[in-house]
Amino acid sequence: MCGYIYLMVVAATTSYIYSLIMLSKATVTLLVAAVAPAHAYTARPVNSTPYSNSTCRRTTVAVLGAGVAGITAAQALANQSITDFLILEYNEQVGGRMRHTNFGADAAGNPYVVELGANWISGTGTPNGPENPVWTFAKQSNLTSTYSNLSNIATYDETGASDYMDLFDEWDEKATTAEQLAGTILTENRQDMSYRALESLSGWKNKRDPKREAIEWWIVDWDAAARPEELSAVFSTTASNLTYYQFKDEDFMSVDQRGYNWWLKHEAAKFLQPNDRRLLFNTTVKAVEYSDSGVKVTNTDGSCVEADYAICTFSLGVLQEEVVEFTPTLPDWKKTSIETFGIGTYTKIFMQFNETFWPADKEYFLYADPTTRGYYPQFQSLSLDGFLPGSNILFATVVGEQSQRIEAQSDEETQAEVMAVLGQMFPNTTIPEPTAFMYPRWAHNPWTYGSYSFWPAGTTLEMHQNLRANVDRLFFAGEATSAEYYGYLHGAWFEGQEAGRRVAGALGKECLNGESGCGDHVRYEVLKGTTDRAEYNAYNGMGADPFFVSEGDEEDVGTITRRSLKGKHKKRHWRGRV
Numbered sequence: 001m002c003g004y005i006y007l008m009v010v011a012a013t014t015s016y017i018y019s020l021i022m023l024s025k026a027t028v029t030l031l032v033a034a035v036a037p038a039h040a041y042t043a044r045p046v047n048s049t050p051y052s053n054s055t056c057r058r059t060t061v062a063v064l065g066a067g068v069a070g071i072t073a074a075q076a077l078a079n080q081s082i083t084d085f086l087i088l089e090y091n092e093q094v095g096g097r098m099r100h101t102n103f104g105a106d107a108a109g110n111p112y113v114v115e116l117g118a119n120w121i122s123g124t125g126t127p128n129g130p131e132n133p134v135w136t137f138a139k140q141s142n143l144t145s146t147y148s149n150l151s152n153i154a155t156y157d158e159t160g161a162s163d164y165m166d167l168f169d170e171w172d173e174k175a176t177t178a179e180q181l182a183g184t185i186l187t188e189n190r191q192d193m194s195y196r197a198l199e200s201l202s203g204w205k206n207k208r209d210p211k212r213e214a215i216e217w218w219i220v221d222w223d224a225a226a227r228p229e230e231l232s233a234v235f236s237t238t239a240s241n242l243t244y245y246q247f248k249d250e251d252f253m254s255v256d257q258r259g260y261n262w263w264l265k266h267e268a269a270k271f272l273q274p275n276d277r278r279l280l281f282n283t284t285v286k287a288v289e290y291s292d293s294g295v296k297v298t299n300t301d302g303s304c305v306e307a308d309y310a311i312c313t314f315s316l317g318v319l320q321e322e323v324v325e326f327t328p329t330l331p332d333w334k335k336t337s338i339e340t341f342g343i344g345t346y347t348k349i350f351m352q353f354n355e356t357f358w359p360a361d362k363e364y365f366l367y368a369d370p371t372t373r374g375y376y377p378q379f380q381s382l383s384l385d386g387f388l389p390g391s392n393i394l395f396a397t398v399v400g401e402q403s404q405r406i407e408a409q410s411d412e413e414t415q416a417e418v419m420a421v422l423g424q425m426f427p428n429t430t431i432p433e434p435t436a437f438m439y440p441r442w443a444h445n446p447w448t449y450g451s452y453s454f455w456p457a458g459t460t461l462e463m464h465q466n467l468r469a470n471v472d473r474l475f476f477a478g479e480a481t482s483a484e485y486y487g488y489l490h491g492a493w494f495e496g497q498e499a500g501r502r503v504a505g506a507l508g509k510e511c512l513n514g515e516s517g518c519g520d521h522v523r524y525e526v527l528k529g530t531t532d533r534a535e536y537n538a539y540n541g542m543g544a545d546p547f548f549v550s551e552g553d554e555e556d557v558g559t560i561t562r563r564s565l566k567g568k569h570k571k572r573h574w575r576g577r578v
């Protein structure tokens with residue numbers, strides 16, 4: 001994943017950008033204050049025997065998941081001398097969606113290590129400014145990473161090399177307007193819109209031109225793993241600004257042969273012992289019972305854990321798939337936010353060849369398919385100096401619908417498609433068959449069900465706060481709960497730390513979270529729309545009653561009759577009629 005919207009806004013005035021960042025933070029504070037002016041945490045008494053007859057293992061805090069958020073939450077607890085915790089993890093290692101695998105082989109026959117999930121330190125840092133914590137940890141753990149030069153790109157279409165680099169300049173110009181419009185929407189509390197609408201209002205149109213679509217894909221979809229029409233104009237812009245302007249507008253790519261998650265293992269080693277008995281690997285959580293006195297976690301192997309508090313760091317995809325049964329069922333405000341936010345899929349398709357048949361000095365290759373937007377649009381070489389030189393490894397990236405599509409087909413089918421595209425890009429080259437070929441299937445993966453979250457158009461900050469908020473003693477953390485950096489590793493890190501500190505505060509420790517507080521989160525049980533019932537009137541084009549009552553159904557609260565596709569009548573009952 002690499003920076004997108006930031007790329008197009010480099011020309012925007014720095015002061016404006018910083019004011020947008022600051023306003024974003026101020027707005028968060030103001031909204032929260034408006035709802036809960038006197039919100040302060042109170043340390044609750046810990047019920048030491050919530051399930052007194054149980055044979056479950058007991059702990060103070062159960063941390064569900066050993067990805068960035070889970071490990072960081074546990075570290076925050078340990079830093080406040082809460083060492084009685086258990087970390088329950090599906091996999092056999094820490095790292096979660098920061099996961100690598102062996103691929104292909106070097107000249108000596110040894111496999112390379114490539115990253116299936118997170119790969120970039122997205123937004124690094126400046127010596128005097130705030131630094132992305134992942135960049136800090138990468139340096140501290142001597143992670144091997146290389147500057148990823150997004151400008152080192154060549155453009156192609158179905159006829160071969162085709163120079164449409166000028167479209168990047170056009171995008172940049174329109175993007176400055178787009179960012180300013182997003183800032184106006186935020187500061188003046190206007191209605192959000194889709195990123196596609198923001199682009200259009202700023203003068204960028206695809207005009208059914210595959211090359212323009214390829215540029216748009218590269219800047220928007222590639223980073224968000226979703227289409228511009230799915231994304232919030234405001235919160236796509238803030239997330240990008242906070243990462244790339246607050247830290248630094250550059251990306252480094254991990255090529256560390258210990259794996260990118262080395263930095264997290266390095267952090268974990270500061271508070272966990274080798275083979276620490278508090279780390280329960282290969283443990284799949286299937287049920288969570290929660291109340292205001294404790295939490296009980298039940299696993300697929302029949303084991304269980306009782307805790308005073310739990311921090312669930314499972315991905316939004318896992319929560320949406322209802323892998324875990326919550327008892328009592330999650331309240332409506334929580335379920336609504338889980339279903340409202342989006343999880344995109346991002347797929348890297350790795351290929352090793354016996355030669356580098358593509359331009360050896362280029363890092364990126366953008367392909368504009370003549371008929372299908374997002375069809376194998378991007379290739380990246382790992383064979384360059386600083387990456388895995390001489391490896392002859394090239395990988396393609398697809399996202400969203402194209403990821404879903406290739407996940408449902410065989411490796412052979414996908415390989416044939418990719419090779420056909422490469423044949424179009426390099427028509428005068430004899431392209432050898434790959435000696436190794438592999439791609440992960442994130443959307444089908446039972447411990448992720450997707451790659452990372454996105455913020456849908458028209459979705460408020462309060463709706464997001466409900467995604468973060470705890471239910472009784474069950475807390476939530478992870479990349480998706482970060483309002484500022486959702487989708488990124490550093491989002492997961494900040495949220496893990498905040499949740500660990502929040503629970504530590506609830507357990508009577510000093511609250512280290514500053515303004516955001518400890519103990520219970522602010523939450524919004526009912527989120528209103530903008531149109532009052534009385535405004536559904538002729539002046540607004542709604543002269544007919546939208547809650548039409550059909551004959552004979554007067555006793556119903558409200559009924560709409562509609563004709564189904566097969567010509568039969570079906571009735572829809574509207575319970576919420578006012």
Ligand SMILES: Cc1cc2nc3c(=O)[nH]c(=O)nc-3n(C[C@H](O)[C@H](O)[C@H](O)COP(=O)(O)OP(=O)(O)OC[C@H]3O[C@@H](n4cnc5c(N)ncnc54)[C@H](O)[C@@H]3O)c2cc1C
Pocket residue numbers: 001002064065066067068069070088089090091095096097098116117118119120121122283284285286313314315318323324346347348442446447448450451452477478479480487488489490491492
């Ligand atoms: C393909 C891809 C590319 C990405 N690229 C980048 C990038 O370049 N830069 C960047 O900053 N971010 C990137 N990300 C996003 C980044 O990986 C995530 O934001 C981050 O890893 C999320 O951490 P987390 O702790 O919130 O969740 P996770 O890493 O998902 O951790 C949750 C843990 O819970 C475990 N779990 C799930 N279900 C269960 C269960 N039922 N029982 C027990 N355990 C369970 C999982 O195994 C997992 O270890 C990428 C992600 C993907 C998938």
